[in-house]
Amino acid sequence: MTRSRFAVAWQFLTVIPLFPAERFEDRELGRAMAAFPLVGLALGAGLVGFHAVLGRALPGLLEGALAVALLAGATGCFHLDGLADTADGLAGGWTPERALRIMKDSRTGAVGAAALTLVIGAKAAGYGLLPEGARVAGLLVTPAAGRAAAVWLAHRSPYARPEGGLGAPYSAHLSGNEVVQATLWAAGAAVVFLGWPGAAALAAVWAWSEVLRRYFRRRLGGVTGDVLGFCVETSEVVFLVFLHAFA
Numbered sequence: 001m002t003r004s005r006f007a008v009a010w011q012f013l014t015v016i017p018l019f020p021a022e023r024f025e026d027r028e029l030g031r032a033m034a035a036f037p038l039v040g041l042a043l044g045a046g047l048v049g050f051h052a053v054l055g056r057a058l059p060g061l062l063e064g065a066l067a068v069a070l071l072a073g074a075t076g077c078f079h080l081d082g083l084a085d086t087a088d089g090l091a092g093g094w095t096p097e098r099a100l101r102i103m104k105d106s107r108t109g110a111v112g113a114a115a116l117t118l119v120i121g122a123k124a125a126g127y128g129l130l131p132e133g134a135r136v137a138g139l140l141v142t143p144a145a146g147r148a149a150a151v152w153l154a155h156r157s158p159y160a161r162p163e164g165g166l167g168a169p170y171s172a173h174l175s176g177n178e179v180v181q182a183t184l185w186a187a188g189a190a191v192v193f194l195g196w197p198g199a200a201a202l203a204a205v206w207a208w209s210e211v212l213r214r215y216f217r218r219r220l221g222g223v224t225g226d227v228l229g230f231c232v233e234t235s236e237v238v239f240l241v242f243l244h245a246f247a
Helices: 005-013 026-053 060-075 078-092 096-104 110-128 132-154 168-173 176-219 225-246
Strands: none
Touching (some): 026 176, 060 110, 078 096, 078 225, 176 225
16 A cells, blocks of 8 residues: 555654554655655644744743644654653763663653753744744744754664664665655745745754764764654754844
8 A cells, every 4th residue: 555655754753643543664664754844844834823823922932832842742752752862872871882772761861851951942942032024934944954854864874773673764765865855845945934044044954964973873873763853853953043043
């Protein structure tokens, strides 16, 4: 049975039952990364709807905090969990093997909790304090930029766990064609809705994904699903930082 890449990506990245729940082959998951920025745009559209209905009547920081909460709820805290696990593993694992073992532990340590606090706070401020002229477009495009970064990081990155894992299909079945498609969706949205500040902020996100690729290849031997979640969350912060700087 053939399923659209968007449907596969949506089911994997969110907990919203927009499509019937189905099991996917590894190859489908890898190819679905082409639609990751599209899922991000759909999530961003939800934030725009929230802004239109209620957010514009709220203080900026409160709107930003609620926007982050809505994203976390829609994704089941999927990426936030990866952020915390990766931070704990990097802090407590002096060798790649130990770091990967810590990252598999379901408990969150002090470093993971600190990383969650810092990133959630930065995103809340970043969303809530966007200039009025860039508020709607920033809410729309930022989730797409974060998910495009995960595609860039996964491409040409080996999977760090020899036994495989949740993120293994992305390293094994992601081709240049999917990367190009994902890039076009993210770049198109950034340029159309935000102009050159959006393009510059997205370029900064791409550069951040390259820094992470080199770091995690040296530190862990490659990437994992948790690392990709770490990439999504931190890349959203990078995009917001540069959007504020340029907008």
